[in-house]
Amino acid sequence: MRGFAGPKRLIDLLRRTKRTLHWGILRARHAVERRVAGTRPPPPITARACHVIDQATRLPIFSKNATVRLAPASLTKLATCILLARASRERWDERVEVQPADLAGGSTMGLIAGESVSRRDILLGMLLPSGNDAAQLAARLVGPDWLEQMNGLCAELGMRRTRFRNPHGQDQRGQKSCARDLSLLAAAAFADPVIAAAAGLRRHLVNGRELLSTVEMLGEGGVRCGKTGSSLAAGACLAIQYRSSFICLLGSQVAFDHGYVVARTDRRYDDARRIMRALDALDAGNRS
Secondary structure, three states, rough: OOOOOOHHHHHHHHHHHHHHHHHHHHHHHHHHHHHHHHHOOOOOOOOOOOEEEEOOOOOEEEEEOOOOOOHHHHHEEEEEEHHHHHHHOOOOEEEOOHHHHOOOOOOOOOOOOOOOEEHHHHHHHHHOOOOHHHHHHHHHHHHOHHHHHHHHHHHHOOOOOEEOOOOOOOOOOEEEHHHHHHHHHHHHHEEEEEEEEHHHEEEEEEEEEEEEEEOOOOOOOEEEEEEEEEEOOOOEEEEEEEOOOEEEEEOOOEEEEEEEHHHOOOOOHHHHHHHHHHHHHHHHHHHH
């Protein structure tokens, strides 16, 4: 019969159509990601990825590899802080007993099983020394569904490329985020006045122990508050509020010695200062 394509031609036609649709979908997705990531690159930085957004509009100002999925390190704790804050309204002075299961390795606030600490101490323990023990205790206080709540928070904030597996950010298979998502998380966390005030402190005493902030540039210029993160997979990470902008850096250049950051090699603050100067220049240009 004239005009009958036959099974083989029909299968070839379907395959070509499928390929066309596939590449069309990919092109559309990449176009959306380019719009989300913004069009203005940051000044030269060592960070693998960065995203800078305006406080009022949440629109991007500078962006580099903003949707590339990377290890989030301890910037994860900002999500745990938000959930703890929601579970602790009007109860920040309530004291809880530390259990052995709350203790953790890596960076800690020095919790001791059996001691009593306030909910506010736990928040500060996550934000200042980036205590993994504080994050585990906070997750227990949030409830047995803390992981579902963390990933539910991602959906709530539009963090489409993030998946959490633990409350503290230690490297774990499947735990990934991106600079765009983490800038939105930082904006949400620092919009909470209790979290912002805690993340802006340099030190705090808990049961006679001094907790010191790991954010070296607090109070520098217009740096109001911040959170650090670092791991072998993530490199050096930083989220800060600088005046009316939120800056998120992932994978800045750093060296590790037995799992600890070698201070003289830490370039995240150099990266942040370059971006801060670029923001100042933009602001000056807009005023002129």
